[in-house]
Amino acid sequence: MALIAASLLSANFLTLRQDCDMLNNSSADWFHLDVMDGRFVPNISFGPMIIEFISSATTKFCDVHLMIEEPEKYTEAFKKAGADNLTVHFEACRHLHRNIQQIKNLGMKAGVAINPHTPVDLLKDILQDIDVVCMMSVNPGFGGQSFIPHTIVKIKQLKEMINEQLLGVKIEIDGGVTLENAGAIVEAGADVLVAGNTVFRSADPVATIEALKRI
Ligand code: DX5
Numbered sequence: 001m002a003l004i005a006a007s008l009l010s011a012n013f014l015t016l017r018q019d020c021d022m023l024n025n026s027s028a029d030w031f032h033l034d035v036m037d038g039r040f041v042p043n044i045s046f047g048p049m050i051i052e053f054i055s056s057a058t059t060k061f062c063d064v065h066l067m068i069e070e071p072e073k074y075t076e077a078f079k080k081a082g083a084d085n086l087t088v089h090f091e092a093c094r095h096l097h098r099n100i101q102q103i104k105n106l107g108m109k110a111g112v113a114i115n116p117h118t119p120v121d122l123l124k125d126i127l128q129d130i131d132v133v134c135m136m137s138v139n140p141g142f143g144g145q146s147f148i149p150h151t152i153v154k155i156k157q158l159k160e161m162i163n164e165q166l167l168g169v170k171i172e173i174d175g176g177v178t179l180e181n182a183g184a185i186v187e188a189g190a191d192v193l194v195a196g197n198t199v200f201r202s203a204d205p206v207a208t209i210e211a212l213k214r215i
């Protein structure tokens with residue numbers, strides 16, 4: 001059974017409190033919060049201020065996915081905003097190890113996200129220092145895109161690397177997760193499923209989360 005990380009990017013921000021309450025009353029495990037800067041990705045979303053409101057409306061685990069350049073400048077701000085896990089992009093960090101140390105020193109879990117074109121082998125020397133690999137199964141920047149099928153191969157490769165090194169790193173799959181493809185994703189070795197549109201565009205989000213969990 002995978003953990004479900006509901007992505008608030010697909011929520012209705014005019015009625016955010018209602019969407020938070022809906023997730024609080026669901027079997028969703030994590031709140032997935034997507035931060036975009038208009039530089040690393042071609043879209044702008046929200047930052048620490050909004051995350052502070054959201055984290056104060058839940059006791060669930062707040063998983064913050066930074067799709068931004070120079071994440072080290074904002075690490076402390078996201079800690080103060082209530083992040084439990086902070087994920088930075090492999091492609092955005094020239095000094096990834098230092099970035100991870102900074103996150104850990106502030107008492108948060110640390111994640112590394114990789115874009116669809118980034119091979120999992122490149123994580124070999126950072127895996128032992130992190131808690132989560134957020135594997136992008138779409139190009140980051142937007143919700144509601146289609147799952148890239150090659151991700152399945154990458155999940156299996158990464159699972160093998162993690163098992164070989166006897167680590168407990170979680171594999172989180174982000175982008176295009178649906179009720180139809182979730183089975184294959186979990187079977188390949190995923191531990192956490194991010195779901196935005198699949199949850200928020202469904203007629204019964206609570207039941208959809210439950211269905212994803214039961215896969
Ligand atoms: C995309 C974000 C995802 C997004 C997923 O750049 O990182 O977390 O919200 O949305 P869906 O599940 O709709 O593909």
Ligand code: ZN
Pocket residue numbers: 007032033034065174194
């Ligand atoms: Zn995300």
